[in-house]
Amino acid sequence: MNESMLCTKTHEYLLELSENTYEVGITDYAIEQLGDIVFIELPEVGSEFVKNEVFATIESVKAASEIYMPVGGRVIAVNDKVANSPELMNDETNEEKWLVKIESAADQVEFADLLDYSDYKEEIE
Secondary structure: OOOOOEEOOOOEEEEEEEOOEEEEEEOHHHHHHHOOEEEEEOOOOOOEEOOOOEEEEEEEOOOEEEEEOOOOEEEEEEOHHHHHOHHHHHOOOOOOOOOEEEEOOOOHHHHOOOEEHHHHHHHHO
C-alpha cells in the first residue's frame, strides 16, 4: 500500500493522482478480511457520489460488503479488469486493485476524518 494514501475507518482508501483526481479502492486489510472475492459491482463512468455514499459492492465467499465513497466526486474511470475478474483482488502480485478513479473538488472538511496510512495501520493493529 502507498504511504501517501488516506484511509477511512471502513477500510476504503483515497490516493491523489493529480490535482482533484483520485484513485479509490479498499485496503489490503479489507481484502484479507473479506477472503476470496468472487464478485464486484462498480458504478458507471459519469456517476456522481457524495461522501460516505455506497458506490460499489464486493462479495466474497464469506460475505457481501458495501463500499463507501471517501469524498464526494464524479467517477471518471472504473477498473473493468477487477470487475470482470474479481479474483485478481486476492492476487498479491496484482498491483491494479483500485476500484474507481474520481474527480473531486472536495474541501478540507470532507478530508478531515480520513486517516493517514500510518494512523490507519495503528488503528487496525
